[in-house]
Amino acid sequence: MFEEIKNGNFGVLALLPKLAQLIILLCLSLGVALIGSLSYLYFTDKNAEFEGLIGTEVTLLARIDLLQKVRNTIPQYEAQEKEANIVLADIKKRLPTESELVEFNKNLDEIAKKNGVSVMRYIKTADGEVSGFVKSQNITLSGCATYHTFASFIADLSSLDRIITMESVTIQNNRIGMAEDKYITTECSESGETSFPFSAVLTTYQYIE
Template sequence: MKNVEINFSGLTRQFEGLNGRHPGLWPIAPKALLLSGVVAALVAAGWFAYWSGLNEELESAQAQEQTLKDEYTQKVAKAVNLDDLRRQKVLAEQYVGVLEKQLPSRAEMDALLSDINQAGVGRGATLQLFRPGSVELKKHYAELPIAVKVVGGFHDLASFSSDLANLPRIVTLNNITIEHKNGGNLEMSATAKTFRYLDKDEIAGQAAGGKK
C-alpha cells in the first residue's frame, strides 16, 4: 500500500506546474493523457464524419426513390388513360371534320347567299333588307356578316330562323331586334353571319403577314 501511495503521489506531482510550459516539456503522464485525448478526439471526428456522410447518402437515396415513385405513378396514370385520350382525339377529329364540311368555299358563297335569301321568301315573310358586309379574315376561316330585315307574322319569323339553322352550311343570327309594325306584323332586324374556307391566296397572305 505504501508503494502505491508513493507512485500515485508521484503521478499527481507530474501534473503540477504545467501552465505556461510547452507540452513537449511535460512529464510522461501528462503527455500520455494529452495524446490519448487527441487520439480520442480524432477518432470521434472521423466517426462523426463517416456517419454524417452515410446519413447524407441515405437522405439523397430516399429523395431519389420518392422521385422515381412519383414518375412511375405519373406514367402509370398516363398509360391507364391513353386509350381514353386516343378515343377522345378520334371523336374530336370527327367533329372537326363535320364542322369543316359545313364551311363553303369562296366559290360556293353565292349559292349560300341565295339559300339565305330564299329562306325568307319561301316562308311568306317579306325580306326588306339583305346586305352582305365586308369579309373579315380570321386565322382559319373567313366570316361574312349580312344585314337582314324581315317583316312578317310571329310564325313567319320563327320559320325563317329555323330554316337558317337547318341550312347545310353554318349560319348564325346575331344582334336580333324585333319591333311591332302596323297590321299586327313584326319586323326583325339581325346580322346573319356565315363562314367559309380561306382560299390559297388568303392563306398565303396571312402567312406573309405573320412573318413581318
C-alpha cells in the first residue's frame, strides 16, 4: 500500500480506517508545509545574498568610476602645476636675491653712465615690507640729468629683467640746485647743455630664500 502511495496512487487511502487516513493526510500536509518553509527560507537567503552581491558590485563600480575620473584629471593638474611653476620661476627670476641686488645696483650705474646721468642713490633697507616670499626694496635716486637723458635712463631701466616701479619723481627747473630728497643732496655742475636736479623713489622686489 505504501508503495502505491509512493507511486501517486492515493486511491488506496479509501481502504484505510478514517483515523489512519487522517494521520496520513496530516503527515503529508506537514511534509509539504515543511518543504515549502525550507524552500522559502532558502530562496530568501539566496535573494539577500544576491542583493548583497549587487550592492557590492554597484559600490565597486562607483569606486572604479571615481578612480577613473581622478586618473583622468591627473594630467590636467600636472599641466597646471607645471604652468604655475613656470610662472613662479619667472617671478623669482625678476625678484633679485640679496646677492643679486649688488648686480642690480651695478646695472643702475651702467645705465646712468650710458645715458649721461649723474646718479647717487640711497638704499633704505629698513623700509622694505615683507609679503610672503617677497620683500620690497626701496632705492632713492638723486642726481643730475636733462629731460632727454632722464627719459632715456628711464627707458633703459624698464628694459631690465626685473620688476621695478618708480614714484615721487621730481625734476627742478634750475641749473644748480637741490633735488627734493631728504636723504641725498646733489649739486649739478656746469655742462654743455642744461641739466636739472632730479629725485625719484625706485622700488624693486627681493626674493626671500
